[in-house]
Amino acid sequence: MPIWNPRIETMPRVDLEQLQLERLQVTANRAWEGVPFYRRRFEALGLMPEQIRSLDDLRQLPFTTKDDLRSGYPYDMFAVPLREVVRIHAPWGTTTTPTVAGYTRNDLQHWRELAARVLSAGGLTKDDVIQISFTYGLLTDAFGLHQGAEEIGASVIPVTAGAVEQQISIMQDFRTTALVGTPSYALQIAEALAEKGVPRTSLHLRWGMLGGEPWSQATRARIEAQLGISATDNYRISEIMGPGVSGECEEHKDGLHINEDHFLCEIVDPESGEVLAPGQTGELVITTLTKEALPVLRYRTRDLTSLNPEPCACGRTLARMARVSGRTDDMVIVGGVKISPAQIEAVLSGIEGLEPHCQVLVDRAGAVDRVEVQVEVSSGLLTGDMRHLLKTQNQLREKLEKTLGLAAEVKLVEARTLDRRRPRRILDRRKSNSGHPAQQ
Amino acid sequence: MLVLTSVVTYYGSVQALKGISLHVNEGEIVALIGANGAGKTTTLKTISGLLAPRRGTITFRGRPVGGWSPEAIVRAGISQVPEGRQVFGPLTVKDNLLLGAYPLGWRDKRARLKENLERVHDLFPVLRERAQQPAATLSGGEQQMLAIGRALMAEPRFLLLDEPSLGLAPRPSRVIFNAIPVFRQRGLTVLLVEQNARAALQIADRAYVLETGRVVMEGLAQELLSQKEVQRAYLGRGYQQVWEE
Numbered sequence: 001m002p003i004w005n006p007r008i009e010t011m012p013r014v015d016l017e018q019l020q021l022e023r024l025q026v027t028a029n030r031a032w033e034g035v036p037f038y039r040r041r042f043e044a045l046g047l048m049p050e051q052i053r054s055l056d057d058l059r060q061l062p063f064t065t066k067d068d069l070r071s072g073y074p075y076d077m078f079a080v081p082l083r084e085v086v087r088i089h090a091p092w093g094t095t096t097t098p099t100v101a102g103y104t105r106n107d108l109q110h111w112r113e114l115a116a117r118v119l120s121a122g123g124l125t126k127d128d129v130i131q132i133s134f135t136y137g138l139l140t141d142a143f144g145l146h147q148g149a150e151e152i153g154a155s156v157i158p159v160t161a162g163a164v165e166q167q168i169s170i171m172q173d174f175r176t177t178a179l180v181g182t183p184s185y186a187l188q189i190a191e192a193l194a195e196k197g198v199p200r201t202s203l204h205l206r207w208g209m210l211g212g213e214p215w216s217q218a219t220r221a222r223i224e225a226q227l228g229i230s231a232t233d234n235y236r237i238s239e240i241m242g243p244g245v246s247g248e249c250e251e252h253k254d255g256l257h258i259n260e261d262h263f264l265c266e267i268v269d270p271e272s273g274e275v276l277a278p279g280q281t282g283e284l285v286i287t288t289l290t291k292e293a294l295p296v297l298r299y300r301t302r303d304l305t306s307l308n309p310e311p312c313a314c315g316r317t318l319a320r321m322a323r324v325s326g327r328t329d330d331m332v333i334v335g336g337v338k339i340s341p342a343q344i345e346a347v348l349s350g351i352e353g354l355e356p357h358c359q360v361l362v363d364r365a366g367a368v369d370r371v372e373v374q375v376e377v378s379s380g381l382l383t384g385d386m387r388h389l390l391k392t393q394n395q396l397r398e399k400l401e402k403t404l405g406l407a408a409e410v411k412l413v414e415a416r417t418l419d420r421r422r423p424r425r426i427l428d429r430r431k432s433n434s435g436h437p438a439q440q
Numbered sequence: 441m442l443v444l445t446s447v448v449t450y451y452g453s454v455q456a457l458k459g460i461s462l463h464v465n466e467g468e469i470v471a472l473i474g475a476n477g478a479g480k481t482t483t484l485k486t487i488s489g490l491l492a493p494r495r496g497t498i499t500f501r502g503r504p505v506g507g508w509s510p511e512a513i514v515r516a517g518i519s520q521v522p523e524g525r526q527v528f529g530p531l532t533v534k535d536n537l538l539l540g541a542y543p544l545g546w547r548d549k550r551a552r553l554k555e556n557l558e559r560v561h562d563l564f565p566v567l568r569e570r571a572q573q574p575a576a577t578l579s580g581g582e583q584q585m586l587a588i589g590r591a592l593m594a595e596p597r598f599l600l601l602d603e604p605s606l607g608l609a610p611r612p613s614r615v616i617f618n619a620i621p622v623f624r625q626r627g628l629t630v631l632l633v634e635q636n637a638r639a640a641l642q643i644a645d646r647a648y649v650l651e652t653g654r655v656v657m658e659g660l661a662q663e664l665l666s667q668k669e670v671q672r673a674y675l676g677r678g679y680q681q682v683w684e685e
């Protein structure tokens with residue numbers, strides 16, 4: 001898996017940190033000068049950009065939140081005149097006001113390079129035929145990875161998301177070797193192949209780079225087994241750039257290498273905002289180092305991960321982030337217990353017959369919190385013995401109680417009935433039902 | 441090879457450099473561009489020891505050289521070609537060049553003086569022709585070549601070039617700029633300060649743009665060449681004017 005940019009990706013950390021400092025200072029200077037939002041922030045703190053003298057001084061700056069970006073929609077956070085912006089994406093969220101992503105010519109060039117790095121680390125070469133099944137349009141995934149793949153020189157098929165049957169036909173006709181899309185979509189393709197009785201060997205797929213939603217190791221193992229591919233994870237965030245922020249190296253799949261010459265990452269405690277040490281899990285905060293159109297300082301991503309600055313066996317010295325384990329706003333406190341979907345999934349993965357898809361409903365009955373965990377079961381289990389079904393249900397209930405201290409009702413549902421696209425897998429209905437403020 | 445980290449320099453009570461960070465890797469040509477008064481020459485003088493930094497660090501080949509005397513810095517391998525050439529007018533071209541070798545130890549001098557002189561003459565043949573002429577009688581372009589040649593006589597590893605094209609007509613200016621990449625082939629690393637941003641960016645690998653004592657842009661020279669903001673910075677135009685074009 002060739003390293004796309006060896007000079008940067010294997011740079012000694014002391015040189016990398018000097019580069020980061022230079023670019024951080026440039027970004028702070030330009031944000032102060034050209035983005036009224038940041039100018040106000042600096043002035044409110046009595047801070048001048050030259051007070052950023054080291055990477056640690058970044059902590060003096062306040063965070064930027066998604067609401068800050070939303071309040072600037074569409075153009076208030078831009079640091080350059082619109083004339084210089086050559087691409088605009090607007091990731092439409094599932095709720096509320098969208099945020100905008102804008103790029104100058106240089107920003108686009110950097111994006112291309114970074115997407116190429118991540119794809120190359122994941123295993124893409126110019127001999128591959130790559131099928132991109134993200135939706136082409138305002139979202140950043142499709143175009144971002146498309147550009148990177150072209151940069152590498154692979155044969156790119158911009159299939160877009162669509163009917164699974166079409167994806168499979170194209171795979172067969174064009175002998176696609178690489179797939180890019182969401183893990184759910186990959187599973188849907190695998191399921192469709194099984195249903196139609198299409199032998200895996202009739203396809204030429206060998207590799208997949210999946211992302212856009214959290215997915216567990218168990219899901220990865222399933223996808224790899226069912227599609228016969230090696231699947232790598234990558235991290236993308238539209239408010240920062242899109243895909244290309246970080247990605248796993250295929251050799252080791254032990255953390256996602258962050259393109260640190262363009263993004264300065266910190267891990268903070270989601271409650272206190274305090275910066276945490278490497279290895280500790282917390283919220284990922286990103287500062288852009290080279291973005292011209294939309295520089296962002298200390299953006300709170302609400303994604304939970306940890307950092308590992310040790311060099312990887314693949315040769316890259318770029319720090320790695322752990323696979324995102326959940327969202328800061330996707331945790332709830334129920335009956336004094338803090339739970340996250342990641343924890344529940346971990347419990348699920350140990351029980352046979354359950355699919356790694358769950359939904360958690362939190363409600364309040366009278367004065368008591370009530371939790372229902374809905375889990376999909378594999379088809380084998382549903383058609384089997386009723387007693388076996390009940391046994392699995394009890395097994396899960398007991399395990400949840402024992403490992404998480406969570407007393408929950410378990411409801412087993414048919415496969416593929418839960419909405420995969422929903423980003424929040426914990427629905428807390430307590431806010432609307434009772435007068436008590438829900439603990440989040 | 442050369443690393444500046446958050447360097448702050450004052451002229452008396454005036455803060456000329458507000459925290460400059462930059463680096464130059466061995467073998468690179470890096471340009472420092474910006475309008476008048478941005479702090480470019482101040483940066484070079486802080487590196488060469490004519491000014492001492494108030495804060496921040498300067499490292500050359502791993503050694504901290506911030507605050508060293510100019511002679512010590514020349515001995516460490518950094519040579520400056522000052523703004524405005526500043527050749528010794530009454531002395532001959534040859535003597536100017538020989539004086540450039542002054543910082544070298546006596547033993548080194550004897551051995552390599554002749555050889556270095558020849559290399560400078562090869563680079564700028566006109567200096568061989570005018571060897572016995574007083575430097576003041578040379579044209580602007582020739583004086584610039586002499587100033588550069590003089591700096592090269594100290595056998596520097598690193599050359600600080602301050603506005604080599606200042607006051608020169610286009611043709612001699614081009615001769616100078618064409619010579620700079622040749623230095624690189626001879627193992628020299630160059631930090632070039634220039635108001636003529638376009639010319640500098642065309643020969644540099646990377647560049648930093650200064651504005652009132654701060655770095656406001658950095659990147660590959662190619663990337664910066666196409667930037668409207670670079671035009672704004674080097675021409676010293678305000679934001680308003682550029683956007684109203």
